[in-house]
Amino acid sequence: MTRPPRRLVVAVNPAASFGRNRAVGAAVVERLVHEGYEVSMLREANFELLRREAESAFEQGTDGVVVVGGDGMVSLGVNLLARTGVPLGIVAAGTGNDLARGLGLPHDDPAAATEALVEALGRPPRPIDAGLIRRGELRTWFACVVSTGFDAVVNERANRMTRPRGASRYTLALVRELATFRPRTYTLTIDGVPRVQRAMLVSVANNPSLGGGMRIVPHADLADGRLDVFIVHPLSRAGLLAVFPKVFAGEHTGHPAVEFLQAERVRIEADDIVAYADGERIGQLPIDVEIAPGAVSVFA
Known part of the structure; x- marks a missing residue:
């Protein structure tokens, strides 16, 4: 007991x-x-x-x-x-x-x-999974989401902003980044299987949401022993702007440019992309991410 x-x-x-x-x-x-x-x-x-x-x-x-x-x-x-x-x-x-x-x-x-x-x-206490990020010698745990791509660029801008105060900072940063963002070429290795992928973003989720309730992976489960990989394939600025309001409500899952995968280990490589985890800056790619089932106990 x-x-x-x-x-x-x-x-x-x-x-x-x-x-x-x-x-x-x-x-x-x-x-x-x-x-x-x-x-x-x-x-x-x-x-x-x-x-x-x-x-x-x-x-x-x-x-x-x-x-x-x-x-x-x-x-x-x-x-x-x-x-x-x-x-x-x-x-x-x-x-x-x-x-x-x-x-x-x-x-x-x-x-x-x-x-x-x-x-x-x-x-x-209730056990939940946690993700472990390896970047060179750096080891960082996360509970929610690793962002690499448009969402990470938005996070980087939002963290530099002092106004507005509150979650609307993220939305404003998103709109400002839309003007110049272009798809990146990623090399992903998902449970040992490599693929080269053009994408607007690649995120690895343990939790359904980030950024104050953006439900990027609404079906993510904190205790299923799996990571959820969220990929947004190349879109025009107008297309991306149309998708993101749906993300807040988790209504983007059927969009043809959206892909979900599950994995235990993910390696993400791309040029000129900074990774964020739970809103904290991790650094430039590449990173390796793995799930650690039941690694954290919570009073919840």
Whole structure:
């Protein structure tokens, strides 16, 4: 029988959702202390300092790590906890909150997310898959989606923008990139089988959505032991612009330019493309991606 968690580390991104949810971290800690948990709260001036403090706190021992913020904080948690057996809790307070969406957690109400966490702490944690990216010597875990192509270029632009604040940044960045983006030539190796492919984008998903609810692979399952490869074949700018609104609702699956594949391992090669995973910059291709079934436990 699993011992209920008593000691928790709570890592807070004070800049989550551009600072609009600055008070959420303290409220989460207050709620957990009221429930009788021993809580260590981490809040640093920048993400790198927070990551280091989280690693140090984890090494000192804990029954769980709770992240307060968006998918960047989820990335921190997943990279800290994958294959350790220590569960991850999520209080969604960021811009995208896509893993929270995939887990069926509140994603637009931090108070409700806090109550959902408290409830989940009383139950056995839930195992989900995680993806592992290899790029040279770099190893990065992800929970949601690896983007390589038009979606990654949009992410790169959106991360450079300071306005507008919120998910609409991604939409505006998308419209701006449409003017100049052209299909790329990819070499894909899917479970050992190579193919050369012209495409607008190639994404590898563990979770249905990215970018604040864009349901790029609506049928993706967080616990099926498989990766879902999403390919958009070459389209005109008008064609791409017509497809993307359907993606938000997951209504693009029957489009003739869209292809879905399942795999356990994927290698992606292309010139002049940067990969992103859960909104975090990985670097230039090539990358190798593989699924790790049940690698992360979550309070959900």
